[in-house]
Amino acid sequence: MSQVNKSYLPEGLPIPAAEPLDEPFWSGLRKNKIRVQRCKACSNWQWGPEWVCHKCHSFDIGWEEIEGKGRIFSWTRMWHPVHPALNGHGAYITVLVEIPHAGNIRMIGNLLGDPMQKVEIGAMVEASFEHHEASDPPFSLLHWKCAA
Amino acid sequence: MGVRTLRGKVAVAGIGETTYYKHGKAPDAEFKLALQAILAAAQDAGIDPREIDGFASYSNDRNDPSRIAAALGTRELRFSNMQWGGGGGGGGAAVGNAAAAVATGLADCVVVFRALAQGQFARFGQGPQTKTISGNKAYEAPYGMMSPGQQYAMKVMRFMHEHGVKQEALRAIALASYHHAQANPRAVMHGRPLDEATYDASRWIVEPFHLFDCCMENDGAAALILVSAERAKDLKQKPTYVLASAGGSHHRCGAPSHNDPIYATSNFTTVAPHLYDMAGISARDVDVLQCYENFTGGVLMSLVEHGFFPAEAANDFLKPENLFAKGGKLPLNTSGGNLAECYMHGLELQIEAVRQLRGQSTSQVADVDVSMVVAGPMVTPVSSCIFGSEATL
Ligand SMILES: [Zn+2]
Numbered sequence: 185m186s187q188v189n190k191s192y193l194p195e196g197l198p199i200p201a202a203e204p205l206d207e208p209f210w211s212g213l214r215k216n217k218i219r220v221q222r223c224k225a226c227s228n229w230q231w232g233p234e235w236v237c238h239k240c241h242s243f244d245i246g247w248e249e250i251e252g253k254g255r256i257f258s259w260t261r262m263w264h265p266v267h268p269a270l271n272g273h274g275a276y277i278t279v280l281v282e283i284p285h286a287g288n289i290r291m292i293g294n295l296l297g298d299p300m301q302k303v304e305i306g307a308m309v310e311a312s313f314e315h316h317e318a319s320d321p322p323f324s325l326l327h328w329k330c331a332a
Numbered sequence: 333m334g335v336r337t338l339r340g341k342v343a344v345a346g347i348g349e350t351t352y353y354k355h356g357k358a359p360d361a362e363f364k365l366a367l368q369a370i371l372a373a374a375q376d377a378g379i380d381p382r383e384i385d386g387f388a389s390y391s392n393d394r395n396d397p398s399r400i401a402a403a404l405g406t407r408e409l410r411f412s413n414m415q416w417g418g419g420g421g422g423g424g425a426a427v428g429n430a431a432a433a434v435a436t437g438l439a440d441c442v443v444v445f446r447a448l449a450q451g452q453f454a455r456f457g458q459g460p461q462t463k464t465i466s467g468n469k470a471y472e473a474p475y476g477m478m479s480p481g482q483q484y485a486m487k488v489m490r491f492m493h494e495h496g497v498k499q500e501a502l503r504a505i506a507l508a509s510y511h512h513a514q515a516n517p518r519a520v521m522h523g524r525p526l527d528e529a530t531y532d533a534s535r536w537i538v539e540p541f542h543l544f545d546c547c548m549e550n551d552g553a554a555a556l557i558l559v560s561a562e563r564a565k566d567l568k569q570k571p572t573y574v575l576a577s578a579g580g581s582h583h584r585c586g587a588p589s590h591n592d593p594i595y596a597t598s599n600f601t602t603v604a605p606h607l608y609d610m611a612g613i614s615a616r617d618v619d620v621l622q623c624y625e626n627f628t629g630g631v632l633m634s635l636v637e638h639g640f641f642p643a644e645a646a647n648d649f650l651k652p653e654n655l656f657a658k659g660g661k662l663p664l665n666t667s668g669g670n671l672a673e674c675y676m677h678g679l680e681l682q683i684e685a686v687r688q689l690r691g692q693s694t695s696q697v698a699d700v701d702v703s704m705v706v707a708g709p710m711v712t713p714v715s716s717c718i719f720g721s722e723a724t725l
Contacts, residue, residue, distance in 0.1 A: 193474075193476050197459075197473060197474055197476065198459075198462055198463065198464060198465035198470075198473045198474060199465070199474060200464070200465060200466065200470035200471075200474050201464035201465065201466040201470065202466070205467075206467075231588070231589055232471055232588030232589035232591065234588065238584065257490065257595075258487070258493075258595070259486060259489060260482065260485040260486050260489055260538050261538070261539045262482055262485075263535065263536040263537060263538060263539075264481075264536075264538060266458055266459040266476070266478045266479045267458070267459040267461065267476070267478060268461065270476060275536075278475055278476065278486070280590050289591060290589065290590050290595075291589065292471050292472055292477065292589060293475055294475050294476070305489075305490065305493045325474055325475065
């Protein structure tokens with residue numbers, strides 16, 4: 185896992201505000217940790233977060249740190265700016281990453297590197313944390329890059 | 333309990349719509365547009381608008397039935413219905429809800445309507461411009477994923493990857509809509525033909541969607557009036573019978589952060605079988621289809637999931653000539669649809685389906701008995717409905 189300094193997308197996009205339901209995820213990213221939901225009763229992995237386990241209906245759901253590795257399940261290259269902060273920025277890539285060691289849950293992030301790179305569904309990727317220290321409040325995002 | 337079905341019990345008696353405008357260009361308030369469409373539908377049906385006793389809409393339409401009922405002086409209000417969620421995916425379900433109300437005696441004369449004035453209100457295709465964002469959107473927006481097109485592009489990318497579908501298949505869907513719009517003077521893209529080279533050269537919005545794979549955003553309003561099958565026989569127009577409506581989505585379709593277990597789907601895998609069961613027909617019997625193009629990729633997956641061809645045959649089937657009203661194997665979006673007639677959140681597709689059964693389309697298919705509509709692929713819940721001629725009953 186690595187850390188990046190320059191942000192992948194320009195500042196000015198909406199910044200994530202944690203809620204009681206997902207606070208462990210967002211606070212985990214601040215510490216370079218990926219924490220996702222895992223049911224304490226039946227060990228079911230669950231993402232995105234919900235109050236109840238969709239397998240056994242237990243409300244006793246824990247958070248487990250997972251290794252930041254996965255494979256590209258799908259992706260897209262976005263061209264049209266959908267927010268003023270993206271005007272003039274050009275294309276960027278978003279990936280949906282499947283995490284095989286956490287019940288094949290899927291997580292969204294940007295794919296770091298050349299925005300025109302060839303992207304392969306099934307390719308292995310590694311997590312990368314992007315910290316926005318100067319933001320008010322500070323926050324961190326989870327990105328991905330192709331595995332070496 | 334006997335057989336539970338809507339088949340043949342209810343008919344569309346009237347259709348109405350306003351002029352369709354580019355987004356933000358309607359000269360009238362959204363509420364006024366809604367009233368105009370409803371009054372036009374009543375006139376088309378030949379009924380007194382004061383007879384309307386029920387309202388059905390979807391996607392949180394802003395025009396409240398109690399206000400409409402007061403404005404029009406309807407005699408009484410008996411049914412005030414909103415289909416939850418799903419944006420344009422609620423269009424077929426709204427018709428189903430209205431039909432169910434009439435079939436079960438909750439109301440006698442229900443109008444399905446949708447009105448949009450995006451100059452007066454916000455647009456669909458722009459992201460939120462708030463400083464912070466929370467909940468599900470927080471897993472997307474900070475990564476530059478904010479518009480419906482971006483959210484659905486990855487479903488289509490995965491589907492095309494799994495089944496080897498080529499860009500030309502999406503292009504054929506866009507070309508069919510533009511082709512039919514050239515015959516339709518109501519269409520916003522009337523007089524603006526599209527050819528393969530123009531499609532290929534058009535800019536990417538979000539891969540795999542070029543500009544012409546994406547719906548327009550428009551202003552206007554549309555309405556359909558539903559009454560019992562018996563009543564419809566005495567009214568002005570040839571009745572268009574509701575053969576079936578089905579809505580919903582599969583197991584955990586709405587799982588957060590793109591964790592839907594099927595994922596590469598238009599979300600009709602469970603809905604389409606219910607639809608055909610109620611109608612008592614199969615895909616082979618459909619004479620003409622209106623399929624909601626939020627994005628062409630959604631149409632691709634919807635056609636597969638409604639049984640028109642297997643995914644592996646998409647490249648062969650999706651040629652423009654197969655989709656044209658004249659001589660096509662499956663005439664598709666014969667008014668120009670969301671891409672080229674108007675994005676009236678798909679309600680214009682329901683109206684076109686009725687026109688095809690009446691023989692009033694500007695791209696009329698010969699001998700139509702079964703006319704089908706697919707609403708809002710890839711959202712949840714989605715819905716579809718099937719209309720039939722008297723011969724199908
Ligand atoms: Zn559990």
